[in-house]
Amino acid sequence: MAGFQAPALARLIDQFNRLPGIGAKSAQRLAYYVLSMPKEDAEAFSKAITDAHSKIHKCKKCCNLTDEELCPICKNPKRDKTTICVVEEPKDVIALEKTQEYSAMYHVLHGVISPLNGIGPDQLNIKELVQRVREDNVTEVIMATNATAEGETTAVYISRLLKPLGVKVTRLAYGIPVGGDLEYADEVTLARALEGRCEL
């Protein structure tokens, strides 16, 4: 390829190609699209990358990403401070906020316990969570890690740390997704849905 492609273009394609889920063809398409953009738009794109990188850091309290000392959720005086929902990633906060059913606090672990990938409890923001539970009159911690083996392990690990502190630790319900066909639900999900059945 090097022989017939301008180096600046090849570099841009390569940069897109490094992004997750972007293959060689998509990277090429995106690079040509960037070239076709007006100059100001390309500069805005470029600036958004460096800006986000230099301005965004973890919230001092909940470890969600923010460009201030405390994130908008932690700063919001209207939100219930006695409940903390523990999630793996910042995008999980967005998913939960979209439900508009939750108006308390979050705690973002930025990962899960995963010995295979060399990630132990110390690399996650678990210490900060324990400190919050100790200091902030928290009455309930909702474990909202993913329903994967690693998410489960992390939830169990954290609940064992927190229970001695006298706080209620809960887990998101398992069951069939709304709109889902029983036929296509796997056995484990179906078994959990049966187990967790509630009265109508």
Add this chain to the structure above:
Amino acid sequence: MAGFQAPALARLIDQFNRLPGIGAKSAQRLAYYVLSMPKEDAEAFSKAITDAHSKIHKCKKCCNLTDEELCPICKNPKRDKTTICVVEEPKDVIALEKTQEYSAMYHVLHGVISPLNGIGPDQLNIKELVQRVREDNVTEVIMATNATAEGETTAVYISRLLKPLGVKVTRLAYGIPVGGDLEYADEVTLARALEGRCEL
């Protein structure tokens, strides 16, 4: 969303979301990935965008994208200058180069005649092509526009312009793709494959 997401992050997500084929979820995933990159990598990405935009322009001769006056293909003294392959987009040059079966010149139109989108012959690099055929002892022009209605129209339009200049104008062969099942080939392709059959 604005209420609980840092503006710098929201801007980055928005920038990714504007790219073709990148939806809201992918844009979010890519933005978080950029945040997780080491600082130098994010800066290299940002720089690749502005660099490509400021350095890349059309080759003076073939209108392919390059960062020099002439693209590497036009500059290469080993390539046959008497044949020009006319393509719609720079990525078509890459596709043809990958076959390693073509060692002559290209001409990139940067589009096709498309009255519905307001693109007429004057917006394409057709004048430059006619000039090359006139001045450079070209003996054959291969029309390699896409096999779409617009690509066809453009090929026919250009061939009518060039034939009076005494140059041979050819078109890529139609037929069933290599490895393709007859069963799944559409009738038009199959008819064209029959028409273009050759002796074994």
